[in-house]
Amino acid sequence: MKQSLNIMCKMLLLLVATAHFTGCVAILAGVGGAAIGGTAYAMGDLAVLVDASPEHLERAIKQGGRDMNLQYIHGSGDVRSGSYLFRDTNDQKITVTYKTMSPVYYELSIRVGTFGDEAMSQSLNQAIQKHL
Numbered sequence: 001m002k003q004s005l006n007i008m009c010k011m012l013l014l015l016v017a018t019a020h021f022t023g024c025v026a027i028l029a030g031v032g033g034a035a036i037g038g039t040a041y042a043m044g045d046l047a048v049l050v051d052a053s054p055e056h057l058e059r060a061i062k063q064g065g066r067d068m069n070l071q072y073i074h075g076s077g078d079v080r081s082g083s084y085l086f087r088d089t090n091d092q093k094i095t096v097t098y099k100t101m102s103p104v105y106y107e108l109s110i111r112v113g114t115f116g117d118e119a120m121s122q123s124l125n126q127a128i129q130k131h132l
Contacts, residue, residue: 039125044116048108048125049101052132054079057106061096064128070094088112094124 039048050057058077065072065086075084077098086094092113098106108128110121 039122041116041118041121044111044114046110046116046118046121046125048110048129050098050106050108050132051104052106054082054098054106056132057098057108058082058084060128060131061098061108063131064124065094065096067127067130068124070124088120094120096124096128 039046041047052060054077058075061075061082061084062072065084068088070086070088073085073087075096076082077084079100081097081099083095083097086096088094094113095109095111097109099109101107108125110124112120112124
């Protein structure tokens with residue numbers, strides 16, 4: 001019963017997060033792990049719904065950036081939101097943010113450059129997910 005309720009809550013959060021975005025949306029179904037339900041790439045931003053504490057998110061964001069050889073510029077976060085700035089080898093700005101969606105779920109957002117780069121955003125997301 002508890003597992004069914006947990007799955008239903010995750011699906012509801014996924015639907016709410018999906019409705020929040022416009023444009024092309026790719027849904028990746030998954031119940032376990034840190035990325036709990038979906039990703040969406042819209043208007044240059046990759047958004048991912050995650051189940052992690054702010055401390056885990058910060059550590060994973062920084063380590064994921066290191067794994068991709070990004071230069072960490074600065075960042076900070078708290079229970080409600082966080083923002084982290086990196087630069088790649090071409091001095092392109094990469095911003096990773098998170099904001100609370102519920103008491104336990106956060107929306108992680110990745111933006112590469114001014115107009116976005118979906119492939120780079122997906123790669124950084126995968127690097128971050130390895131550490132959650």
